[in-house]
Amino acid sequence: MYGMLFSIKSFVNRISPVDLKDGFSSFKTSKYKCNLYETPSGLKFIMNTDLNVGNIREILHRLYYTVYVEYVVKNPLCKLGQPIKSDLFKTKLDEFVRELPIFPLRAN
Numbered sequence: 572m573y574g575m576l577f578s579i580k581s582f583v584n585r586i587s588p589v590d591l592k593d594g595f596s597s598f599k600t601s602k603y604k605c606n607l608y609e610t611p612s613g614l615k616f617i618m619n620t621d622l623n624v625g626n627i628r629e630i631l632h633r634l635y636y637t638v639y640v641e642y643v644v645k646n647p648l649c650k651l652g653q654p655i656k657s658d659l660f661k662t663k664l665d666e667f668v669r670e671l672p673i674f675p676l677r678a679n
Contacts, residue, residue, distance in 0.1 A: 596628055608632055614639075624673045638663050 597606045599622060606624075608616040608631030616631045616639075642660040643649045649657055668674055 596626065606631060608635065610635060618668075620673060621675070627673065630671060630673075634664075634667060638667050 596608070597604055599605075602622075603619045604622055604624060606618045606620060606627050608628055610616075614635070616635055618627065618631060618634075620627065638660070642657060642663050643655055644651070646657060646660075649655060649660070655661075
């Protein structure tokens with residue numbers, strides 16, 4: 572995923588007729604939309620959504636500071652730059668995503 576996003580981001584930055592102050596934020600395929608939020612330190616948050624979902628940059632930013640910072644950065648047991656193994660982080664991430672208005676509720 573990293574290589575693909577790096578290539579697309581580099582390509583977009585080279586051909587864009589305008590200055591991308593917010594940078595590359597998403598691309599669409601025929602099946603989904605891939606959304607990207609990159610922090611100033613280079614940490615990337617990626618979320619695949621339905622094609623008709625608008626810009627979710629603010630949602631990904633909120634995910635960064637309300638879930639990642641709170642349950643990874645502030646957790647002395649989590650090593651930055653390593654896979655996240657915290658069950659609390661996984662639970663809070665799941666709760667965050669399920670509460671989003673863009674999360675589809677499906678009846679089984």
